[in-house]
Amino acid sequence: MLARNAESLYWIGRYVERADDTARILDVTVHQLLEDSSVDPDHASRTLLRVLGIQQPDHELDVWSLTDLVAFRRDNPGGWSIFDSISAARENARGAREVTSTEMWECLNTTYNTLPERVRAAKRLGPAEFLSYIEGRAAMFAGLADSTLSRDDGYRFLLLGRAIERVDMTVRLLLSRVGDSASSPAWVTVLRSAGAHDTYLRTYRGVLDAGRVVEFMLLDRLFPRSVFFSLKLAEHSLDELHHRAHNRVGATAEAQRLLGRARSELEFLRPGELLDSLEQRLARLQKTCSDVGEALALEYFHAAPWVAWTDVGRYDALVIEEGEI
Template structure:
């Protein structure tokens, strides 16, 4: 596969997953701001924007609407939901020959409908917009699994999706790492990840920090847990790894993923909450390092040919006429 197509598929996976996760996080935050009069809108909006990586100015007072404007509707920002959908669409446009027509039509239609979804949201509330994004992301994921050959391109797209999912789940947990053990905010983490029903069945309704952290970090079966996503990323990267099958032959990205997955697999669950912020920071740093390693080894970030200046230096002898 051409490196540019591999790069495009990888980032399609990351962009669509990030848009989906952002819509989930914002939907829960907006619902909380609108329904709970005891919540400070400015503080909560700043916290959400910080989790999502958006800068917040000290002289601006934030509300539900400014939160949605900055993180969802801003067409000038590549980090907003509309910017992410546009980036995924442009990558799909450049990789039309390696994706299915239905995948392209899904992304293109989603992008074209976003202005109408925004107008409805400004009239009826942001929930409609976030629901639309979540539904379209789910459709794209389903079309990817059912219409794209599970070959090299599929591995790149799922690798990108899995790494982005790890990063976003870590951000959700990190934003709550200082909350009280019994704080109701831990339920918002589960709702944002779509995990509340599965969690309640697995833990018999007990909602506290210790059980939520264990579930979202270590659960082997839930597809949005960090451990499960690490395992999936490792499987897809292994299918792409061109390193020789010898001792010390694994790529840097495979080594980083395997080390982090093993650290979580054998961590003592009883002590996980004691150093939660440290564990989360390590996982997030791994995601960044793995992304850089994949780009260097798979996408040819440096040019194939480096042209050198063949102009003779000043004062050099020239051929006689």
């Protein structure tokens, strides 16, 4: 597979997942601001911006200005909006048509082309319909990718990007709640933002506290948005890409080593120790996502620089000298 196609598929996976996760998080925050008058809109908005890594504006924030910044703004200098993520995913798909299916391309292209109309409607009627549309289109894209792509290297790069972005967004969510009390209602917000509320309640029979929420979001082996599940999926995708799942000396690629180390630290961690140094643990996971991205770029995406034949220059110089003589 060409390096540019592999990189495009990897970033398509990341950008679609980023748009989906951002829409989920923003949807929960908007409902919280509209339904609970005791919540300070500016404080809640700035908390969300920290989660998403978007630059904090100088003016006071409310529901409308927050939605404009996180969802609608194009070429956002302070971070990635939903509009930016969909645009970037579509641009990558446009340049990699030979390795994506027609259905995937049409899904992204249609989503992109309908965004201006959806934005205008959301500015009149509220953001709920727009955010629901983004979540639905992201789910449609994931389903089309799963049902129309061969399980080859291209599919693995798409899954790899999706899994790494999911780890990063989940870690950002948990980081935003570090320091909250164990019984804070903000932990319900975390679960809802990750689409994990119903599954969590079924798993823990309705008991809600910070320790169990963190345990579920980090360590659960079965929930597809947990950090452990996503790390395992990314690691498996890399094994498939290397075509040598049983290396006699273990992981030799840097990205594989980083993912394996992060996964093993979680896998063999005692649940009771999870809240100890939680902020440092989450910061390490976030750095791992960044380091894995750089390692993948060096291993797969960066083409070798063009090298000129030195003899050509020497030959031209000899010809010039002979002509002068």
